[in-house]
Amino acid sequence: MNLEIIIFYIFSLLLLSSSIAVIMVNNPVKSAISLVLSFFSSAVLWLLLNAEFLSIILILVYVGAVMVLFLFVVMMLDINISRTEEGFVKYLPIGIIVFATIAGLLSYFFYNQFDNAGDSIITSIDLIGKDNTKNLGYLLYTEYLLAFEIAAIILLLGIISAITLTHKKSETNKYQNPGDQVNVSKNARLKIISDEDRAR
Protein backbone atom coordinates (compact mmCIF):
# COMPACT_ATOMS: atom_id res chain seq x y z
CA MET A 1 0.00 0.00 0.00
CA ASN A 2 1.15 3.49 -0.81
CA LEU A 3 1.73 5.78 2.14
CA GLU A 4 -0.31 8.54 0.51
CA ILE A 5 -3.36 6.30 0.20
CA ILE A 6 -3.09 5.27 3.86
CA ILE A 7 -2.85 8.92 4.97
CA PHE A 8 -5.80 9.86 2.77
CA TYR A 9 -8.07 7.17 4.16
CA ILE A 10 -7.08 7.69 7.80
CA PHE A 11 -7.62 11.45 7.69
CA SER A 12 -10.78 11.34 5.61
CA LEU A 13 -12.25 8.88 8.11
CA LEU A 14 -11.18 11.24 10.91
CA LEU A 15 -12.71 14.20 9.06
CA LEU A 16 -16.06 12.51 8.50
CA SER A 17 -16.35 11.09 12.03
CA SER A 18 -15.42 14.38 13.68
CA SER A 19 -17.89 16.29 11.49
CA ILE A 20 -20.61 13.82 12.48
CA ALA A 21 -19.61 14.47 16.09
CA VAL A 22 -20.02 18.23 15.50
CA ILE A 23 -23.71 17.85 14.69
CA MET A 24 -24.52 14.96 17.03
CA VAL A 25 -22.89 15.90 20.36
CA ASN A 26 -25.28 17.87 22.56
CA ASN A 27 -22.60 19.87 24.38
CA PRO A 28 -21.56 22.90 22.25
CA VAL A 29 -18.05 22.95 23.73
CA LYS A 30 -17.46 19.35 22.67
CA SER A 31 -18.80 20.03 19.19
CA ALA A 32 -16.47 23.04 18.85
CA ILE A 33 -13.54 20.82 19.83
CA SER A 34 -14.52 18.23 17.23
CA LEU A 35 -14.81 21.03 14.67
CA VAL A 36 -11.18 21.86 15.46
CA LEU A 37 -10.29 18.19 14.84
CA SER A 38 -12.07 18.20 11.49
CA PHE A 39 -10.20 21.39 10.46
CA PHE A 40 -6.90 19.72 11.36
CA SER A 41 -7.64 16.59 9.33
CA SER A 42 -8.80 18.59 6.33
CA ALA A 43 -5.59 20.63 6.54
CA VAL A 44 -3.67 17.36 6.19
CA LEU A 45 -5.79 16.44 3.17
CA TRP A 46 -5.09 19.84 1.61
CA LEU A 47 -1.38 19.10 2.01
CA LEU A 48 -1.93 15.98 -0.08
CA LEU A 49 -3.60 18.18 -2.71
CA ASN A 50 -0.48 20.40 -3.02
CA ALA A 51 -2.11 23.36 -1.29
CA GLU A 52 0.55 23.88 1.38
CA PHE A 53 -0.05 27.57 2.02
CA LEU A 54 -3.79 27.15 2.41
CA SER A 55 -3.46 24.22 4.79
CA ILE A 56 -1.19 26.25 7.07
CA ILE A 57 -3.60 29.20 6.78
CA LEU A 58 -6.48 26.90 7.69
CA ILE A 59 -4.76 25.91 10.91
CA LEU A 60 -3.49 29.40 11.78
CA VAL A 61 -6.62 31.39 10.94
CA TYR A 62 -9.33 28.85 11.62
CA VAL A 63 -8.05 26.83 14.54
CA GLY A 64 -6.10 29.75 15.93
CA ALA A 65 -8.59 32.58 15.56
CA VAL A 66 -12.10 31.62 14.47
CA MET A 67 -12.46 28.49 16.57
CA VAL A 68 -11.05 30.24 19.63
CA LEU A 69 -13.69 32.93 19.05
CA PHE A 70 -16.35 30.22 18.84
CA LEU A 71 -15.13 28.54 22.04
CA PHE A 72 -14.96 31.91 23.77
CA VAL A 73 -18.58 32.74 22.88
CA VAL A 74 -19.82 29.24 23.73
CA MET A 75 -18.16 29.31 27.12
CA MET A 76 -19.19 32.90 27.83
CA LEU A 77 -22.87 32.27 27.14
CA ASP A 78 -24.45 30.01 29.70
CA ILE A 79 -26.52 27.85 27.37
CA ASN A 80 -29.23 25.68 28.82
CA ILE A 81 -28.52 22.39 27.05
CA SER A 82 -31.65 20.51 28.06
CA ARG A 83 -33.84 23.14 26.46
CA THR A 84 -32.00 23.06 23.17
CA GLU A 85 -32.12 19.29 23.12
CA GLU A 86 -35.84 19.16 22.24
CA GLY A 87 -36.72 18.29 18.69
CA PHE A 88 -33.50 16.49 17.87
CA VAL A 89 -35.21 13.09 17.69
CA LYS A 90 -38.18 14.61 15.90
CA TYR A 91 -36.03 15.91 13.06
CA LEU A 92 -33.71 12.87 12.91
CA PRO A 93 -35.59 11.07 10.07
CA ILE A 94 -35.69 14.13 7.83
CA GLY A 95 -32.03 14.80 8.56
CA ILE A 96 -31.09 11.27 7.53
CA ILE A 97 -33.24 11.57 4.40
CA VAL A 98 -31.58 14.84 3.41
CA PHE A 99 -28.13 13.41 4.09
CA ALA A 100 -28.78 10.23 2.09
CA THR A 101 -30.31 12.06 -0.86
CA ILE A 102 -27.65 14.75 -1.27
CA ALA A 103 -24.70 12.46 -0.53
CA GLY A 104 -26.01 9.71 -2.79
CA LEU A 105 -26.74 11.96 -5.74
CA LEU A 106 -23.46 13.89 -5.54
CA SER A 107 -21.36 10.76 -5.01
CA TYR A 108 -23.06 8.96 -7.89
CA PHE A 109 -22.44 11.92 -10.19
CA PHE A 110 -18.81 12.41 -9.16
CA TYR A 111 -18.06 8.68 -9.30
CA ASN A 112 -19.41 8.36 -12.82
CA GLN A 113 -17.95 11.61 -14.10
CA PHE A 114 -14.42 11.66 -12.72
CA ASP A 115 -13.37 8.07 -12.16
CA ASN A 116 -10.97 7.74 -15.09
CA ALA A 117 -7.45 6.57 -14.32
CA GLY A 118 -5.99 9.72 -15.84
CA ASP A 119 -7.85 11.91 -13.40
CA SER A 120 -5.59 11.24 -10.45
CA ILE A 121 -4.34 14.56 -9.16
CA ILE A 122 -0.78 14.74 -8.01
CA THR A 123 0.67 17.41 -10.27
CA SER A 124 1.93 20.54 -8.60
CA ILE A 125 1.19 23.81 -10.31
CA ASP A 126 4.30 25.80 -11.11
CA LEU A 127 3.90 29.40 -12.15
CA ILE A 128 7.22 31.07 -11.29
CA GLY A 129 8.81 28.34 -9.18
CA LYS A 130 8.28 25.19 -7.20
CA ASP A 131 7.05 27.05 -4.14
CA ASN A 132 3.29 27.03 -3.66
CA THR A 133 3.37 30.13 -1.44
CA LYS A 134 5.51 32.02 -3.94
CA ASN A 135 3.15 31.17 -6.80
CA LEU A 136 0.09 32.17 -4.79
CA GLY A 137 1.70 35.45 -3.75
CA TYR A 138 2.65 36.22 -7.32
CA LEU A 139 -0.94 35.72 -8.49
CA LEU A 140 -2.38 37.56 -5.50
CA TYR A 141 -0.31 40.71 -5.92
CA THR A 142 -0.56 40.96 -9.70
CA GLU A 143 -3.80 39.65 -11.11
CA TYR A 144 -5.97 39.71 -8.02
CA LEU A 145 -4.71 42.89 -6.34
CA LEU A 146 -8.08 44.65 -6.37
CA ALA A 147 -9.84 41.60 -4.91
CA PHE A 148 -7.15 41.38 -2.24
CA GLU A 149 -7.74 44.98 -1.19
CA ILE A 150 -11.51 44.45 -1.17
CA ALA A 151 -10.95 41.45 1.13
CA ALA A 152 -9.01 43.72 3.47
CA ILE A 153 -11.93 46.19 3.49
CA ILE A 154 -14.36 43.35 4.22
CA LEU A 155 -12.27 42.30 7.21
CA LEU A 156 -12.24 45.90 8.47
CA LEU A 157 -16.02 45.97 8.04
CA GLY A 158 -16.25 42.80 10.13
CA ILE A 159 -14.22 44.35 12.93
CA ILE A 160 -16.28 47.56 12.97
CA SER A 161 -19.66 45.83 12.85
CA ALA A 162 -18.76 43.30 15.55
CA ILE A 163 -17.59 46.09 17.86
CA THR A 164 -20.61 48.32 17.23
CA LEU A 165 -23.00 45.40 17.77
CA THR A 166 -21.60 44.26 21.09
CA HIS A 167 -20.44 47.57 22.52
CA LYS A 168 -22.61 48.57 25.42
CA LYS A 169 -22.82 52.22 26.43
CA SER A 170 -22.13 52.68 30.09
CA GLU A 171 -24.15 55.17 32.14
CA THR A 172 -21.10 56.49 33.93
CA ASN A 173 -19.21 57.27 30.75
CA LYS A 174 -18.69 60.93 29.98
CA TYR A 175 -18.44 61.80 26.33
CA GLN A 176 -18.79 64.87 24.19
CA ASN A 177 -21.36 65.45 21.50
CA PRO A 178 -19.52 66.49 18.34
CA GLY A 179 -22.64 68.09 16.85
CA ASP A 180 -22.99 70.47 19.77
CA GLN A 181 -19.29 71.24 19.57
CA VAL A 182 -19.53 72.21 15.93
CA ASN A 183 -22.71 74.24 16.31
CA VAL A 184 -21.48 76.33 19.22
CA SER A 185 -21.54 80.07 18.59
CA LYS A 186 -19.19 82.74 19.80
CA ASN A 187 -21.79 84.22 22.16
CA ALA A 188 -22.16 81.03 24.15
CA ARG A 189 -18.49 80.95 25.02
CA LEU A 190 -17.41 84.59 25.35
CA LYS A 191 -19.19 87.47 26.93
CA ILE A 192 -17.78 90.93 26.22
CA ILE A 193 -18.20 93.45 28.96
CA SER A 194 -17.53 97.05 28.16
CA ASP A 195 -15.48 99.33 30.42
CA GLU A 196 -18.48 101.45 31.44
CA ASP A 197 -20.21 98.35 32.68
CA ARG A 198 -17.27 97.42 34.82
CA ALA A 199 -16.92 100.94 36.27
CA ARG A 200 -20.44 100.89 37.53
Add this chain to the structure above:
Amino acid sequence: MIPMSHYLILSSILFSISLAGIFLNRKNIIIMLMSLELMFLSINFNFIIFGNYLSDLTGQIFVFFILAVVAAESAIGLAIIVVLFRNKQGINVQDIARLKG
Protein backbone atom coordinates in the same frame (compact mmCIF):
# COMPACT_ATOMS: atom_id res chain seq x y z
CA MET B 1 -2.18 8.04 -6.53
CA ILE B 2 -5.61 8.83 -5.25
CA PRO B 3 -8.33 9.19 -7.88
CA MET B 4 -10.01 12.56 -8.05
CA SER B 5 -13.45 11.04 -7.48
CA HIS B 6 -12.44 9.98 -3.96
CA TYR B 7 -11.72 13.57 -2.98
CA LEU B 8 -14.93 14.74 -4.61
CA ILE B 9 -17.03 12.10 -2.85
CA LEU B 10 -15.37 13.02 0.46
CA SER B 11 -16.27 16.67 0.05
CA SER B 12 -19.84 15.90 -1.01
CA ILE B 13 -20.37 13.64 2.03
CA LEU B 14 -18.96 16.42 4.21
CA PHE B 15 -21.39 18.90 2.64
CA SER B 16 -24.38 16.64 3.21
CA ILE B 17 -23.37 15.96 6.83
CA SER B 18 -23.33 19.69 7.51
CA LEU B 19 -26.64 20.17 5.68
CA ALA B 20 -28.20 17.47 7.86
CA GLY B 21 -26.68 19.23 10.88
CA ILE B 22 -28.65 22.37 10.09
CA PHE B 23 -31.82 20.27 9.93
CA LEU B 24 -31.09 18.42 13.16
CA ASN B 25 -30.00 21.31 15.36
CA ARG B 26 -32.82 23.71 14.65
CA LYS B 27 -32.86 24.96 18.22
CA ASN B 28 -29.19 25.71 18.74
CA ILE B 29 -27.92 28.58 16.62
CA ILE B 30 -24.26 28.03 17.56
CA ILE B 31 -24.27 24.48 16.16
CA MET B 32 -25.95 25.89 13.04
CA LEU B 33 -23.04 28.33 12.62
CA MET B 34 -20.60 25.46 13.06
CA SER B 35 -22.42 23.48 10.36
CA LEU B 36 -22.06 26.52 8.10
CA GLU B 37 -18.30 26.46 8.73
CA LEU B 38 -18.21 22.80 7.74
CA MET B 39 -20.12 23.61 4.55
CA PHE B 40 -17.60 26.31 3.65
CA LEU B 41 -14.85 23.75 4.29
CA SER B 42 -16.33 21.29 1.81
CA ILE B 43 -16.77 24.04 -0.79
CA ASN B 44 -13.12 25.00 -0.33
CA PHE B 45 -12.23 21.35 -0.82
CA ASN B 46 -14.00 21.38 -4.16
CA PHE B 47 -12.24 24.57 -5.25
CA ILE B 48 -8.82 23.09 -4.44
CA ILE B 49 -9.60 19.76 -6.11
CA PHE B 50 -10.82 21.31 -9.35
CA GLY B 51 -8.01 23.85 -9.31
CA ASN B 52 -5.53 20.98 -9.19
CA TYR B 53 -7.46 19.10 -11.85
CA LEU B 54 -7.35 22.04 -14.25
CA SER B 55 -3.73 22.93 -13.28
CA ASP B 56 -4.86 26.42 -12.32
CA LEU B 57 -3.95 28.26 -9.14
CA THR B 58 -7.09 30.42 -9.31
CA GLY B 59 -8.95 27.82 -7.26
CA GLN B 60 -6.56 28.30 -4.37
CA ILE B 61 -6.81 32.10 -4.71
CA PHE B 62 -10.57 31.76 -4.45
CA VAL B 63 -10.24 29.63 -1.31
CA PHE B 64 -8.07 32.38 0.17
CA PHE B 65 -10.80 34.97 -0.38
CA ILE B 66 -13.51 32.62 0.91
CA LEU B 67 -11.50 32.14 4.11
CA ALA B 68 -11.25 35.92 4.58
CA VAL B 69 -14.97 36.47 4.02
CA VAL B 70 -15.95 33.55 6.27
CA ALA B 71 -13.78 34.88 9.09
CA ALA B 72 -15.60 38.24 8.91
CA GLU B 73 -18.99 36.52 8.63
CA SER B 74 -18.47 34.30 11.66
CA ALA B 75 -17.24 37.24 13.73
CA ILE B 76 -20.40 39.21 12.88
CA GLY B 77 -22.61 36.15 13.49
CA LEU B 78 -21.10 35.54 16.91
CA ALA B 79 -21.53 39.23 17.76
CA ILE B 80 -25.21 38.94 16.82
CA ILE B 81 -25.50 35.85 19.03
CA VAL B 82 -23.96 37.73 21.96
CA VAL B 83 -26.43 40.61 21.51
CA LEU B 84 -29.30 38.13 21.21
CA PHE B 85 -28.24 36.36 24.38
CA ARG B 86 -28.04 39.68 26.21
CA ASN B 87 -31.55 40.68 25.15
CA LYS B 88 -33.38 37.35 25.38
CA GLN B 89 -31.38 35.50 28.09
CA GLY B 90 -31.02 32.55 25.72
CA ILE B 91 -30.08 31.64 22.19
CA ASN B 92 -33.15 29.66 21.28
CA VAL B 93 -33.96 30.14 17.61
CA GLN B 94 -37.66 30.38 18.38
CA ASP B 95 -37.06 33.57 20.32
CA ILE B 96 -35.87 35.18 17.11
CA ALA B 97 -39.26 34.43 15.54
CA ARG B 98 -40.72 37.08 17.83
CA LEU B 99 -38.70 39.91 16.38
CA LYS B 100 -40.40 43.25 16.21
CA GLY B 101 -39.74 46.23 14.07
